Amino acid sequence: MMKQSVSEPVIKVRNLVKKFGDFVANDHLSFDVQKGEIFGFLGANGAGKTTAIKILCGLQKPTSGEIQVAGYDVYTQAELIKKNIGYMSQRFSMYEDLSVRENFQFYGGIYGLSGSEIKERTKEMLEDLQMTHISNKILREIPLGWKQKLAFSVAMVHHPKIVFLDEPTGGVDPITRRQFWEMIYTAADKGVTVFVTTHYMDEAEYCGRVSIMVDGRIEALDSPEALKKNYNSTTMNDVFIKLARSSGNTN
Amino acid sequence: MKGFAVQIEGLHKSYKNVVALQNITVDIKPGELFGFIGPDGAGKTTLFRILASLILPDKGKVELMGYNVVQHYKEIRQRIGYMPGRFSLYQDLTVEENLRFFAGVHGTTIEQNYALIKDIYSQIEPFKNRPAGKLSGGMKQKLALSCALIHKPEILLLDEPTTGVDAVSRQEFWHMLQNLKKSGITILVSTPYMDEASLCDRVALIQKGEIMKVAEPEVIINDFDHSLFGIRTNKMFPLLHDLNEFKLTTTAYRFGDTIHFVSSKDANPKKELISWLELKGHQNIVIQPVAPTIEDCFILQMNQQN
The missing domain is CATH 3.30.70 (Alpha-Beta Plaits)
Structure with missing residues (x-):
């Protein structure tokens, strides 16, 4: 479904281990993500996804392993990683009591864009979203679906190489959810790497490749077609349930 | 008890100039597992808060087991179990302390109604001395459901119990609801996950504060009149x-x-x-x-x- 660019990994993970005391949250994760790929990062609650994402975003140090993100090392170049990635989550993404424009200004400023760059970028992104008419609205007054689309644009304000989306579509209506995925496709088509988590298993089908974490390990990693074939399933939901059911987790 | 477990007629609710619910009319039968299916912002939480007698409707009639939510809120509160969308148990009390607290507030004990929660609570009982705040998402959900059930309510209100929960835990949760239904309890559940509709007896599709359709899931599917x-x-x-x-x-x-x-x-x-x-x-x-x-x-x- 997606364009497969030739081996140019923008995320390179080898034997990533993260321990909290005796608890192994990430147990020897190894994978590459290519430029422009839409990479689905799935797993049950508590499987270790959030820990891995924090490490990839340079927010937490791994216990061991070799990890490069956007060409930078997570141990020594975390600040450079942060400059080259965008991040959006369902829980927190923008300031509710700032206007749409102010949110763009704030994030543009954080990422070191100049005043004129911010202005230009805000104009261009709001036009793409067809939301120019609400640029002065306070975020709190905007419907959730619109907010999520704005949050995605804000996460892209500084032209990041990789964007991390942590359950970006939770609770969003089915039409807006699909519009959101069109934005993801467009970004990927322009060469941005998209690293996404979701609990909607139909969205797993929209990814180029999908990894499924169980109890801190990556149990499966392949294209949705190949996973369905290997696990003798017709949907990604079945694949997920087959894998996650094998978990020793007491959840 | 009158013929309906829940009767809602012409319900309106606004917050300042934002319309949260308009012209909601729906009847729910005793023993039904009824789903309100819709995205965030559809008005589901407002509706559940009105049903739980926590906020007042602007207009319209809302009755649970024949009791009006405005005049007879005390009777209603004794007869419902309410699980809000956000985890709202005491994080620094243990699993067992939370359950005992909710039982005590309703003038009962864990022992008295243990049979009703056994299937659910027994899964978290090994952790009964752990603070609720230290539980995993799936375990919190089971504790919250146990607390909502411990006084043997006639109607259970579950506001988005499966939001943000992974596919496996969601499946388990619905399995628990199907079992609970056998005890005759009326269950109202809201969810943004469309695939959960097929697990309900009847559903209301709700969007922007309005009900678009109420029917059995099979009927809604049969009514799809396009190719x-x-x-x-x-x-x-x-x-x-x-x-x-x-x-x-x-x-x-x-x-x-x-x-x-x-x-x-x-x-x-x-x-x-x-x-x-x-x-x-x-x-x-x-x-x-x-x-x-x-x-x-x-x-x-x-x-x-x-």
């Missing part, structure tokens, strides 16, 4: 765009690994569609009729309303 096809070609990325430009398209959208194409009402567009897609340079065109899901129905309803 629906799943389409795949060798070029999936431009396919959606090309379908949207086709003259017989009502709507087209991604659905799993295919694109769902809804044709205008009476047309059988297959032949014309194939020539259109070939003209647009598509090959290996596969067009298969597919059975609609609740999500397809929801999308069609949304389109018809807009």
Whole structure:
């Protein structure tokens, strides 16, 4: 479904281990993500996804392993990683009591864009979203679906190489959810790497490749077609349930 | 008890100038497992808070077991179990202390109603001395459900119990609800996950504060009065765009690994569609009729309303 660019990994993970005391949250994760790929990062609650994402975003140090993100090392170049990635989550993404424009200004400023760059970028992104008419609205007054689309644009304000989306579509209506995925496709088509988590298993089908974490390990990693074939399933939901059911987790 | 477990008639609720609910009318029978299916912002939480007698309606009649939510809130509160969307147990009390607290508030004990919660609570009982704040998401959910049930309510109100929960835990949770239903309790549950609709006896599709449709899930699916096809070609990325430009398209959208194409009402567009897609340079065109899901129905309803 997606364009497969030739081996140019923008995320390179080898034997990533993260321990909290005796608890192994990430147990020897190894994978590459290519430029422009839409990479689905799935797993049950508590499987270790959030820990891995924090490490990839340079927010937490791994216990061991070799990890490069956007060409930078997570141990020594975390600040450079942060400059080259965008991040959006369902829980927190923008300031509710700032206007749409102010949110763009704030994030543009954080990422070191100049005043004129911010202005230009805000104009261009709001036009793409067809939301120019609400640029002065306070975020709190905007419907959730619109907010999520704005949050995605804000996460892209500084032209990041990789964007991390942590359950970006939770609770969003089915039409807006699909519009959101069109934005993801467009970004990927322009060469941005998209690293996404979701609990909607139909969205797993929209990814180029999908990894499924169980109890801190990556149990499966392949294209949705190949996973369905290997696990003798017709949907990604079945694949997920087959894998996650094998978990020793007491959840 | 009157004929209905829950009766809502002409309910309106606004917050300042934002309309949260308008003209909600629905009756729910005793023992029903009834789902309110809709995205965030549809008004589900407002509705559940009104049903739980926590906020007042602006207009309309709302009765639970014949008791009015405005005048008879005390009677209602004794007879309902309410699980809010946000985890709202005491994080620094242990699992058992939380349960005992909720039992005590309602003038009962854990022992008295243990049978009702046994299937659910026994799964977290090994952790009964752990603070509730230290539980995993799935365990918190089970504790919250146990606390909502411990006084043996007649009606259970579950506001988005499965939001943000993974596919496996969601399946387990619905399994618990199906078991609970056997005890005769009326269950009202809200969810943004369309696939959960098929697990309810009846559902209301709710969007922007209004109910679009109330029926059994099978009826909603049978009422889908357009032809629906799943389409795949060798070029999936431009396919959606090309379908949207086709003259017989009502709507087209991604659905799993295919694109769902809804044709205008009476047309059988297959032949014309194939020539259109070939003209647009598509090959290996596969067009298969597919059975609609609740999500397809929801999308069609949304389109018809807009």
